[in-house]
Amino acid sequence: MSEDRLSRVFAALADPTRRDLVARLSSADATVGELAAPYEVSLQAVSKHLKVLEDAGLVSRESRRAPVRLEAEVFDLMTKWIERYQQQAEERYQRLDALLAEMQEDRPTREPAREEDAS
Amino acid sequence: MSEDRLSRVFAALADPTRRDLVARLSSADATVGELAAPYEVSLQAVSKHLKVLEDAGLVSRESRRAPVRLEAEVFDLMTKWIERYQQQAEERYQRLDALLAEMQEDRPTREPAREEDAS
DNA sequence: AAGTTACTCAACCAAATGGTTGACAATCCA
DNA sequence: TGGATTGTCAACCATTTGGTTGAGTAACTT
Numbered sequence: 001m002s003e004d005r006l007s008r009v010f011a012a013l014a015d016p017t018r019r020d021l022v023a024r025l026s027s028a029d030a031t032v033g034e035l036a037a038p039y040e041v042s043l044q045a046v047s048k049h050l051k052v053l054e055d056a057g058l059v060s061r062e063s064r065r066a067p068v069r070l071e072a073e074v075f076d077l078m079t080k081w082i083e084r085y086q087q088q089a090e091e092r093y094q095r096l097d098a099l100l101a102e103m104q105e106d107r108p109t110r111e112p113a114r115e116e117d118a119s
Numbered sequence: 120m121s122e123d124r125l126s127r128v129f130a131a132l133a134d135p136t137r138r139d140l141v142a143r144l145s146s147a148d149a150t151v152g153e154l155a156a157p158y159e160v161s162l163q164a165v166s167k168h169l170k171v172l173e174d175a176g177l178v179s180r181e182s183r184r185a186p187v188r189l190e191a192e193v194f195d196l197m198t199k200w201i202e203r204y205q206q207q208a209e210e211r212y213q214r215l216d217a218l219l220a221e222m223q224e225d226r227p228t229r230e231p232a233r234e235e236d237a238s
Numbered sequence: 239a240a241g242t243t244a245c246t247c248a249a250c251c252a253a254a255t256g257g258t259t260g261a262c263a264a265t266c267c268a
Numbered sequence: 269t270g271g272a273t274t275g276t277c278a279a280c281c282a283t284t285t286g287g288t289t290g291a292g293t294a295a296c297t298t
Contacts (some may be wrong), residue, residue: 006132015286016123016132017199026204032245047246052285060289064294065244077206079198081138085145086194134256163269166276171255182275186266189268 003056006081009074012056018049022070025059029067067082123175125200128193131175137162137168141189144178148186 013019021035036046050068053059058067131137140154155165168189174180176193180186 004135004277006138007135010129011133011285014126014133016126018124019285022204033243042288043245044247048286051246064246067298070204072205075201077203078293079205082194082197082201085141085189086191086198132256136256152273160256161258162275163259163277167256170276181265182265183276 009078010051012058016052021049025070027069029069031067051117127175128197131171131177137172144187144189148188150186
C-alpha cells in the first residue's frame with residue numbers, strides 16, 4: 001500500500017469483500033459482528049478489512065463496539081480525480097475534431113488514405 | 120489482484136506511478152520509452168506497470184512499438200460504481216431529514232436532548 | 239465485582255506486488 | 269541483410285496482502 005490518500009482509497013476498493021462492505025454500509029450502519037456474519041472468513045479477517053477501509057478514510061466509528069459508518073465525502077475525492085480524465089479525454093476529442101475540420105478546410109480535395117493508414 | 124474488472128481497475132490506480140502514467144497519457148499518446156524516460160525505475164518496471172494498466176483495460180496499443188493510448192471509457196465504469204454510493208448516501212440523509220421532520224410534527228414541544236444524545 | 243460478549247493484536251503462512259538484472263524478440267534504418 | 273534500437277520475458281528478491289489461529293483487552297450485563 002502506498003502512502004498517499006488516493007492510493008490508500010483505490011487500494012482499499014480493489015478488494016471485492018471490502019467493496020461489498022461499503023455497499024452494505026451504504027444502506028445502514030452496522031457493527032463489526034453484523035458486518036462479518038454473512039462472510040465465510042473469520043471475524044478477524046473482516047476486522048482487518050475494516051481497518052484498511054478506516055485507514056483510507058472510507059469508514060469511521062466513534063468507539064470499538066459502535067456501529068461502523070460510511071464516510072461519503074471520500075467518494076468526492078475519487079470523483080474529482082476521475083473527472084479530470086473524463087473531461088480531458090473529451091477535450092482531446094474536441095481538439096482532434098477541430099484539427100480534422102481545419103485539415104478539411106486546407107485541402108477540400110484531399111487524396112484518399114494510403115494502405116498504411118488503415119487498421 | 121482479484122479477478123473481476125472493477126478490482127483490476129482499482130488495483131491498477133492504487134499505484135502513484137501508474138496514476139502518473141494515466142495523467143500523462145491523458146494529454147497525449149506516448150511510446151513505452153517516452154513514458155519511461157522521466158522515472159528513475161527501469162524501463163522493464165514501467166513496461167510492467169503498463170501491462171497492469173492494459174489488463175485493467177485502462178490503456179491499449181495497436182502493436183508493440185505503437186504509442187500507448189488511454190481508454191477513457193473505463194472511467195465511466197468507476198464513476199457508475201461511485202455514484203451509487205454518493206447517491207445512496209444522499210438518499211440516506213434525506214430519509215433522516217424526513218424522519219426528524221416527522222418527529223418534530225409528532226411532538227411540537229419536544230424536550231431538549233439529553234447528555235448521551237450529544238457528540 | 240464477575241462473567242460473557244465483542245473486538246483487536248500478534249505471530250505465522252502462502253500468494254501477489256514492485257522492483258532488479260540479463261537474455262531474448264521484434265522492428266526500424268542503412 | 270545486418271546492426272542498432274525498442275520492448276518483453278524470465279528468474280530472482282524483499283515487501284505487502286489476505287488469510288489463519290490463539291491470546292488478550294474492553295465493554296456491556298447481572
